[in-house]
Amino acid sequence: xxxxxxxxxxxxxxxxxxxxxxxxxxxxxxxxxxxxxxxxxxxxxxxxxxxxxxxxxxxxxxxxxxxxxxxxxxxxxxxxxxxxxxxxxxxxxxxxxxxxxxxxxxxxxxxxxxxxxxxxxxxxxxxxxxxxxxxxxxxxxxxxxxxxxxxxxxxxxxxxxxxxxxxxxxxxxxxxxxxxxxxxxxxxxxxxxxxxxxxxxxxxxxxxxxxxxxxxxxxxxxxxxxxxxxxxxxxxxxxxxxxxxxxxxxxxxxxxxxxxxxxxxxxxxxxxxxxxxxxxxxxxxxxxxxxxxxxxxxxxxxxxxxxxxxxxxxxxxxxxxxxxxxxxxxxxxxxxxxxxxxxxxxxxxxxxxxxxxxxxxxxxxxxxxxxxxxxxxxxxxxxxxxxxxxxxxxxxxxxxxxxxxxxxxxxxxxxxxxxxxxxxxxxx
Amino acid sequence: xxxxxxxxxxxxxxxxxxxxxxxxxxxxxxxxxxxxxxxxxxxxxxxxxxxxxxxxxxxxxxxxxxxxxxxxxxxxxxxxxxxxxxxxxxxxxxxxxxxxxxxxxxxxxxxxxxxxxxxxxxxxxxxxxxxxxxxxxxxxxxxxxxx
Numbered sequence: 001x002x003x004x005x006x007x008x009x010x011x012x013x014x015x016x017x018x019x020x021x022x023x024x025x026x027x028x029x030x031x032x033x034x035x036x037x038x039x040x041x042x043x044x045x046x047x048x049x050x051x052x053x054x055x056x057x058x059x060x061x062x063x064x065x066x067x068x069x070x071x072x073x074x075x076x077x078x079x080x081x082x083x084x085x086x087x088x089x090x091x092x093x094x095x096x097x098x099x100x101x102x103x104x105x106x107x108x109x110x111x112x113x114x115x116x117x118x119x120x121x122x123x124x125x126x127x128x129x130x131x132x133x134x135x136x137x138x139x140x141x142x143x144x145x146x147x148x149x150x151x152x153x154x155x156x157x158x159x160x161x162x163x164x165x166x167x168x169x170x171x172x173x174x175x176x177x178x179x180x181x182x183x184x185x186x187x188x189x190x191x192x193x194x195x196x197x198x199x200x201x202x203x204x205x206x207x208x209x210x211x212x213x214x215x216x217x218x219x220x221x222x223x224x225x226x227x228x229x230x231x232x233x234x235x236x237x238x239x240x241x242x243x244x245x246x247x248x249x250x251x252x253x254x255x256x257x258x259x260x261x262x263x264x265x266x267x268x269x270x271x272x273x274x275x276x277x278x279x280x281x282x283x284x285x286x287x288x289x290x291x292x293x294x295x296x297x298x299x300x301x302x303x304x305x306x307x308x309x310x311x312x313x314x315x316x317x318x319x320x321x322x323x324x325x326x327x328x329x330x331x332x333x334x335x336x337x338x339x340x341x342x343x344x345x346x347x348x349x350x351x352x353x354x355x356x357x358x359x360x361x362x363x364x365x366x367x368x369x370x371x372x373x374x375x376x377x378x379x380x381x382x383x384x385x386x387x388x389x390x391x392x393x394x395x396x397x398x399x400x401x402x403x404x405x406x407x408x409x410x411x412x413x414x415x416x417x418x419x420x421x422x423x424x425x426x427x428x
Numbered sequence: 429x430x431x432x433x434x435x436x437x438x439x440x441x442x443x444x445x446x447x448x449x450x451x452x453x454x455x456x457x458x459x460x461x462x463x464x465x466x467x468x469x470x471x472x473x474x475x476x477x478x479x480x481x482x483x484x485x486x487x488x489x490x491x492x493x494x495x496x497x498x499x500x501x502x503x504x505x506x507x508x509x510x511x512x513x514x515x516x517x518x519x520x521x522x523x524x525x526x527x528x529x530x531x532x533x534x535x536x537x538x539x540x541x542x543x544x545x546x547x548x549x550x551x552x553x554x555x556x557x558x559x560x561x562x563x564x565x566x567x568x569x570x571x572x573x574x575x
Contacts, residue, residue, distance in 0.1 A: 153473060
């Protein structure tokens with residue numbers, strides 16, 4: 001598979017070449033070329049910001065069809081935790097889980113329960129004296145990838161424990177292989193996904209060779225079918241919901257920290273705010289913080305772009321649901337996994353794609369050239385050239401991805417500026 | 429005289445003005461420096477040390493001085509950073525270098541600055557650290573980071 005496979009994709013037919021997504025992208029991964037937006041694959045972190053801003057619905061996500069589950073003998077659904085906020089209060093979440101069975105699954109496993117398992121080990125981890133603090137959560141894969149690109153020196157702070165969906169998949173596959181006497185490949189595990197970053201994490205995981213999850217189905221693609229399948233009067237399958245209120249809380253920002261034995265945590269939602277906090281963290285300016293959870297989406301996973309409900313409404317529902325459930329008790333966790341099972345298989349490497357050149361000397365020369373060009377550009381970051389900022393255009397020119405003439409304002413703007421100064425001089 | 433520059437082998441030079449008492453923009457210079465170094469492709473641990481040192485310097489100039497500037501010289505084997513302000517200078521440099529010593533006002537401490545760790549942090553992060561100061565005149569710092 002492509003080294004930089006992404007769930008976030010662009011539909012050329014809908015893109016009208018406007019500049020809305022350009023400035024919104026936190027890794028400056030988008031350029032408008034020949035009137036169409038293009039995503040630089042090596043820079044994209046699948047945060048979905050461009051999806052949210054696009055008025056023309058030109059951005060989409062690659063996800064799996066429900067039909068794909070038929071390739072497997074035994075079919076497992078992993079409803080992501082933010083699903084607790086996606087249905088109105090008249091539906092009990094158990095009825096929603098029962099409806100998932102009716103779409104053709106043999107087993108529904110609640111990811112919120114896997115979050116409870118993880119909470120136990122996260123607390124253990126935070127008690128270790130040698131651990132590098134603040135420990136950074138990997139729950140939002142877009143933030144993990146942001147760190148990989150923009151904050152490589154913080155990679156050592158990232159927790160080496162897998163995310164709840166991955167833990168759920170490991171738990172389920174292990175259990176079903178034993179109970180049903182099935183081969184690993186006969187069991188298909190599918191995430192009912194809230195965002196493209198999770199789907200990319202399944203196809204291109206960080207920290208492990210291969211995900212235990214076999215596909216990601218966008219919640220929005222099956223939402224209508226689920227609503228129709230909900231029947232409050234029949235619960236024909238084993239009851240699914242057994243997570244604590246803490247586990248359910250992971251569906252919103254602050255939820256995962258709530259279950260920790262420490263108050264020294266920081267929970268931040270919205271990628272711009274996360275960037276500000278990570279800047280501080282890299283400078284060592286957050287000494288009082290032991291644990292950090294950051295989300296690309298406002299409200300946390302409730303704001304996932306593949307969800308259906310308004311993010312704030314969804315968050316409120318999760319809070320209400322969480323408060324009615326029992327609190328988390330580490331002694332009651334039922335898991336067939338050891339801590340080693342929950343840890344990464346492979347180390348995460350920094351993604352040094354912002355580098356101008358592999359060779360340091362050449363890189364320095366290009367940087368000097370970039371500075372020189374940036375001085376000549378108007379500096380108003382209008383985006384008309386197709387790059388998000390004038391500095392990004394300067395970089396593109398140095399990297400032979402763009403030309404001076406792409407700047408539509410270059411001549412005009414400078415002439416206007418000159419006229420203005422001349423005028424001022426005349427007045428003197 | 430303020431610390432001398434060695435203009436041999438300079439691949440790139442950038443300078444940044446730092447204005448006094450401007451907390452909202454304090455940190456801008458260091459974050460621009462960080463971005464440039466990342467694009468050049470320095471090792472991330474070196475970038476981090478330089479970012480911390482220049483951030484501390486920037487905050488110091490904003491809090492304690494009447495204004496000044498930061499100059500960054502990138503060479504093939506090292507990065508040199510000069511921080512200079514236009515006063516009021518430090519009476520006892522040795523005392524100022526001690527951890528926890530600060531002349532910052534209560535108001536500034538309440539903002540979370542002025543913990544007396546700025547200069548010691550700069551010294552700790554850099555491979556070479558020089559400081560000189562003259563009361564009512566200036567404070568000048570030179571930091572070298574070997575690559």
